[in-house]
Amino acid sequence: xxxxxxxxxxxxxxxxxxxxxxxxxxxxxxxxxxxxxxxxxxxxxxxxxxxxxxxxxxxxxxxxxxxxxxxxxxxxxxxxxxxxxxxxxxxxxxxxxxxxxxxxxxxxxxxxxxxxxxxxxxxxxxxxxxxxxxxxxxxxxxxxxxxxxxxxxxxxxxxxxxxxxxxxxxxxxxxxxxxxxxxxxxxxxxxxxxxxxxxxxxxxxxxxxxxxxxxxxxxxxxxxxxxxxxxxxxxxxxxxxxxxxxxxxxxxxxxxxxxxxxxxxxxxxxxxxxxxxxxxxxxxxxxxxxxxxxxxxxxxxxxxxxxxxxxxxxxxxxxxxxxxxxxxxxxxxxxxxxxxxxxxxxxxxxxxxxxxxxxxxxxxxxxxxxxxxxxxxxxxxxx
Numbered sequence: 001x002x003x004x005x006x007x008x009x010x011x012x013x014x015x016x017x018x019x020x021x022x023x024x025x026x027x028x029x030x031x032x033x034x035x036x037x038x039x040x041x042x043x044x045x046x047x048x049x050x051x052x053x054x055x056x057x058x059x060x061x062x063x064x065x066x067x068x069x070x071x072x073x074x075x076x077x078x079x080x081x082x083x084x085x086x087x088x089x090x091x092x093x094x095x096x097x098x099x100x101x102x103x104x105x106x107x108x109x110x111x112x113x114x115x116x117x118x119x120x121x122x123x124x125x126x127x128x129x130x131x132x133x134x135x136x137x138x139x140x141x142x143x144x145x146x147x148x149x150x151x152x153x154x155x156x157x158x159x160x161x162x163x164x165x166x167x168x169x170x171x172x173x174x175x176x177x178x179x180x181x182x183x184x185x186x187x188x189x190x191x192x193x194x195x196x197x198x199x200x201x202x203x204x205x206x207x208x209x210x211x212x213x214x215x216x217x218x219x220x221x222x223x224x225x226x227x228x229x230x231x232x233x234x235x236x237x238x239x240x241x242x243x244x245x246x247x248x249x250x251x252x253x254x255x256x257x258x259x260x261x262x263x264x265x266x267x268x269x270x271x272x273x274x275x276x277x278x279x280x281x282x283x284x285x286x287x288x289x290x291x292x293x294x295x296x297x298x299x300x301x302x303x304x305x306x307x308x309x310x311x312x313x314x315x316x317x318x319x320x321x322x323x324x325x326x327x328x329x330x331x332x333x334x335x336x337x338x339x340x341x342x343x344x345x346x347x348x349x350x351x352x353x354x355x356x357x358x359x360x361x362x363x364x365x366x367x368x369x370x371x372x373x374x375x376x377x378x379x380x381x382x383x
């Protein structure tokens with residue numbers, strides 16, 4: 001059942017809220033975990049990286065099954081299961097004392113892999129002509145949740161520790177459940193033909209879809225590995241995490257929104273995509289060479305956060321536009337799988353790289369990945 005054009009915003013809003021609550025809980029650990037994780041029993045840099053990324057590993061394992069099963073058994077049933085697993089994992093994390101129980105908690109959180117289901121649900125409910133705008137709302141909600149997480153996380157961690165962040169995450173999961181039960185309609189959708197592995201090819205190999213899939217992997221690899229290093233760098237120069245992130249995210253997010261609005265009005269989305277890739281590369285490159293001064297780090301991260309927020313808004317609209325209607329659950333499953341595998345490998349590599357090469361090795365890797373995306377996709381037409 002498609003909604004009429006006038007109601008696309010009211011349809012997108014509760015889905016965006018569920019996305020935002022879930023991603024807020026994920027993002028809140030990122031700016032502080034490499035510091036606070038050191039207080040857990042048996043922690044090492046590599047195990048801290050594994051714990052940071054283990055959420056992404058289980059998400060990566062489960063996104064495809066959730067997306068495919070939602071094509072057959074309905075979106076709401078899978079949303080309920082996923083949010084319950086996310087809440088349960090958050091409660092386990094709140095009472096974890098060792099790095100090993102924290103890894104399990106993060107793995108359990110990630111098992112509720114509903115990202116692909118939410119994107120497919122929005123595609124079910126919104127007409128084709130309104131879908132890019134609705135998906136931009138989803139992407140913007142993710143960017144906003146990231147900005148809020150960067151601002152709130154240091155304050156919450158300072159007052160309540162890691163347990164406080166996990167308790168807040170459990171509350172956000174319950175709010176997501178309430179929104180899903182109260183505001184998401186039950187829909188009848190046409191079941192696809194029996195699943196075939198050729199569907200995976202149809203959902204991955206077309207150029208626009210490949211740009212989305214590979215781009216979101218790199219986006220979240222760089223995010224997780226960067227935020228393994230950044231808190232340690234800021235701690236070394238005694239920078240106040242809370243006010244540093246507050247000023248950075250308010251300005252970066254505030255600049256992102258006008259850029260999106262202008263690009264949509266002037267139909268310049270391909271140019272905005274290319275600009276985002278360029279800023280991503282420059283921001284990571286600067287982190288290799290700049291001196292360990294707060295204003296230099298702030299400036300480099302400002303460019304990076306503009307790029308991150310823009311790409312988070314652009315990729316969902318691209319995937320919804322490019323995927324076949326009857327396979328959107330599968331396509332968004334691949335997309336979300338690679339997104340969260342990027343988180344896992346980013347955290348794992350950051351832990352290993354930091355042990356042997358320090359923060360410089362992390363940013364060299366990130367710069368290389370962002371350069372690869374420029375070489376591969378800059379001449380493409382992803383929109």
